[in-house]
Amino acid sequence: MEQTTAFSQTIFALASAGGRAGVAVIRVSGPQAGVVLARLMGRRGDAPETPPRRAVYAQLTDPVSGETLDDGLVIWFPGPASFTGEDVAEFHVHGGPAVISGILGALSAVDGLRLAEPGEFTRRAFEHGKMDLTAAEGLADLIEAETAAQRRQALRQLEGELGRVYENWRERLLSALAHSEAAIDFSDEDLPDHIEAAARAELVGLEEEIASHLTDRRRGERLRDGCRIAIIGPPNAGKSSLLNLLAQRDAAIVSETAGTTRDVIEVHLDLGGYPVTIADTAGLRDGGDAIEAEGIRRARRTAAAADLRLAVFDGERWPEADPSTAELVDADTLVVINKCDLGGLKPPHEVNGQSALAISALTGDGIDHLLAAVAERVAGMMDLGDFPALTRARHREALEQCRDALGRYFASSGSSPELAAEDLRLAARALGRITGRVDVDDILDVIFRDFCIGK
Numbered sequence: 001m002e003q004t005t006a007f008s009q010t011i012f013a014l015a016s017a018g019g020r021a022g023v024a025v026i027r028v029s030g031p032q033a034g035v036v037l038a039r040l041m042g043r044r045g046d047a048p049e050t051p052p053r054r055a056v057y058a059q060l061t062d063p064v065s066g067e068t069l070d071d072g073l074v075i076w077f078p079g080p081a082s083f084t085g086e087d088v089a090e091f092h093v094h095g096g097p098a099v100i101s102g103i104l105g106a107l108s109a110v111d112g113l114r115l116a117e118p119g120e121f122t123r124r125a126f127e128h129g130k131m132d133l134t135a136a137e138g139l140a141d142l143i144e145a146e147t148a149a150q151r152r153q154a155l156r157q158l159e160g161e162l163g164r165v166y167e168n169w170r171e172r173l174l175s176a177l178a179h180s181e182a183a184i185d186f187s188d189e190d191l192p193d194h195i196e197a198a199a200r201a202e203l204v205g206l207e208e209e210i211a212s213h214l215t216d217r218r219r220g221e222r223l224r225d226g227c228r229i230a231i232i233g234p235p236n237a238g239k240s241s242l243l244n245l246l247a248q249r250d251a252a253i254v255s256e257t258a259g260t261t262r263d264v265i266e267v268h269l270d271l272g273g274y275p276v277t278i279a280d281t282a283g284l285r286d287g288g289d290a291i292e293a294e295g296i297r298r299a300r301r302t303a304a305a306a307d308l309r310l311a312v313f314d315g316e317r318w319p320e321a322d323p324s325t326a327e328l329v330d331a332d333t334l335v336v337i338n339k340c341d342l343g344g345l346k347p348p349h350e351v352n353g354q355s356a357l358a359i360s361a362l363t364g365d366g367i368d369h370l371l372a373a374v375a376e377r378v379a380g381m382m383d384l385g386d387f388p389a390l391t392r393a394r395h396r397e398a399l400e401q402c403r404d405a406l407g408r409y410f411a412s413s414g415s416s417p418e419l420a421a422e423d424l425r426l427a428a429r430a431l432g433r434i435t436g437r438v439d440v441d442d443i444l445d446v447i448f449r450d451f452c453i454g455k
Contacts, residue, residue, distance in 0.1 A: 010036070011116035011124075012107045014100060015454035021095030023072075026103055027454060028089045029082070029121055032112050037076055037089040039063035040106065048076045048089070060091065062106045069102045070094055084121055085128025119448030122455055126436060126444075133436035134163040136448070137392060141224055143455065148273035153223050153384055153391065161388040162395075165213075166434050169206060169402075173428040176203050180413075180421045200413070203424075207406045213390060214399055220389025221396075222307060223382040226268070226275035229374070230303045233312035234322035235283030238338035241361035242312060243267065243280040246371075263295055264302050272375040274382050279306070284324040303328055308377055310370075311351065315339035315358070319346050326351050334373055340365060395434050402430040 010030025016023070028036050037048040040060045050056045055073045062069055072093035082088040093099055107113055119140075126136050138157030145151040156162070179199040231239045247267040265280040279302050282295030303309055311329050313321055315337045329335060329352040337345055340358040349356050357373060359366035390396055405427035413420035432438035 010113045011120055012036075012104070012113055013116040013121070013454040014104065015090070015121075016095070019095075020097065024093055024095035024100050026091040026093065026100070026107075027116075027121065028091075028107065028113070029084045029086050029116075029124060030113075031087065032110070033087040033089040034076070034078070036107065036110055036113065037074060039110070040069075040091070040103075041074065048074075050074060050076045052076055052078050053081070055092070060093065060103065062102070064106070064109055067102075069106060070099045080128065083130065084124040085130050086124060116453060118453050119455060123444065123448045131158075132160070132163045132167075134166065134395075134434060135160055138162070139455070141391065143452065146268075147270045147275045149223055149382060149384070150275055153220065153389060156384070156388055157391060162391070163435050165388055166431050167437075169210065170428050170431040170435075170437065172202060172206055173402075173424055173431065175199070177421060177424040177428060180417065180424055203406060203409065207403065207410075210399055210403050210406070213387075214396065214403065216390060217381065218390075219382050219384075220391040221393065223274070223384070223389070224391050226277050227308065227378050227381055228306045229276060229278045229308045229310060229378075230299075230306035231278065231280050231310045231312060232284060232299060232303045232328060233325050233336075234314060235285055237283070237312045237314040237322075237325075238361045239283070239312050240265075240280050242310070242336070242338065242359075243278060245361050245364065245367060246278060264298055271371070271378055274375075274378045276374075276378060284322065284328075286324070300328075307332070307381060308374070309333040310336050310374070312336045312338050313351075313356075315345070316342055319348060321351055329354055334370070334377065336370060398430045398434045402427045405430065 008031065010028060010032040012026065012028040014024060015027040016025040034047045037050070038044075040063060041048065041050075041058045042061050043049065050058075053075065055075050057071070058074050059071045060069045060074075061067060070093045072091060075090045075092070077083070077088040077090070079086045079088070091103060093103060104115075108115065122131075122136050122139060125131055126133065131139075135158050138154050138159075142151065142154035142158055145154050176199040179196060231243060233239050243265065246269065263282070267278050269276045269278060281299030281302050282292065284296060284299060309328065309332060311325050311333050313325065313336070316339055318337055331354070333352075333354055335351045335354045335356040337356050337358045338361055341360040341363050345356065345358040357366060357370050359370050361367075390399070405423045409420045409423040409427070412423065429438050
C-alpha cells in the first residue's frame, strides 16, 4: 500500500484495554477525525468547535440513527501537534462493552473510516517524524514492562536517549565521509593533511565507542526479556521445594521419589524490580528410564542457556558433592546447600571455588541471604548505568555491520580511498537503519505488528 493512500484513510480503535472498565478511550486519527468528532457531538459542521487539547464534556450520538450512545469527554488534537502528527480525536467514555461496541459501530459506518491495524497509530507517528524507530520500540517495551527496571529502561528509550546516541554516531560518520570524498574529488589540490588525520582519529574513537557498546554482556536485552535462572542438582536435593518457596505457590510437584521432575518448570518473578524466570529442572544423575533421560538432557540444555544457575546439593549427603552437578558449577553459579535444618554446614564451604550458601527450603532458613545474593547477581547483569543500553537484536546486528565496515575502512583507506569512502557510507547506512533514517521499509511491518491495536 502506498504511503499517500494509507495516510488518506482515517483509522480508529479502542486505545484502552478491552473488557469492562470505568473509562474507555477510543482514538481516531486521520483527515476525517474532525468531521467524525463534530458528527458524534451532534453538530453539522465539518470541524469540531471544541478548543484544542482540552477535555470537553459532550453527549455522543449515532450520526446515522440519532440514538444517544453515551456521554463523556472528548479531546481534539489538530495536527501536527498530536501523537500521530495527524488530526486526532479521542472519546473518553464509560467502559462497558455495549457503550464501546455502539461507538465503534457508529465510527465504522462513516465512509472513509476503518479499524486500525496493530501499531498503526505509532507507525503513523514514526512516518510523520514524531519519533524514530528506537523510540517506537521503547513505547512497545513500556507497554509490555512488568517491573520497575523494565519501565525505567523503556522510558529512557522512548524519550530518545538511545536514538540520540546512534544519530550522533551517524553524523560523525557522515562528517568523516565528507572529508574522505573531498580528498577524492580534489586529489589534485593541496588539501591540508590535518583534515584527513583528524577525521581518521575521530573514526578511531567512534569505533572504540561502538565496540564498548557491543560488549555489554547483553544487559539491555536481558532486562527487556528477563534474566533466566536454572535450578540444577541431583534428585531429591530440594530443587522443586526451593522453586515453590521462591514462587510462593505449589508450582512444582514435591515428592520423596527420585526423578519426579521430568520436564522444565518455569515461573516468572519480579525480583527487586528486575524480571526473572526461574526454571526447575530434572535431577542430574546417570541411569533412569528413557523419559527421565530426556528430562536430564533438557535440564543440561536449560542450564547451559541460563544467565545464572542455582546448583542445589543435598545437605544430608554433604560434603559429598554430586559430580554431575559439580561439573556445571562456574562463575555464573550460586552454590546452595539445602536441608541445613538437618545439620550444620560441614566444610568445605565451596564447590569449584564458588562459595556455598546454606538454606532450608522446608523452614525458610537462609532464604533471605539466598535472595539477596541472587538479586545482587541479577542487578549486576542488568544495571542500566549512565549510558543507554542496547535493547534489541536488530540494533546489535546493525552495529556489528557498522563496526565491520569501519574495520574495512581502516584496512583500505591507505591503498584505495574510493573503497574506504564506500565503507564509511555502508557504516552510516547501518546506523541509519536502527533509527529509521534509511532503508527500513522491509522491517517496519516486523516492528509494528507486535503492538496492540489502538497504539
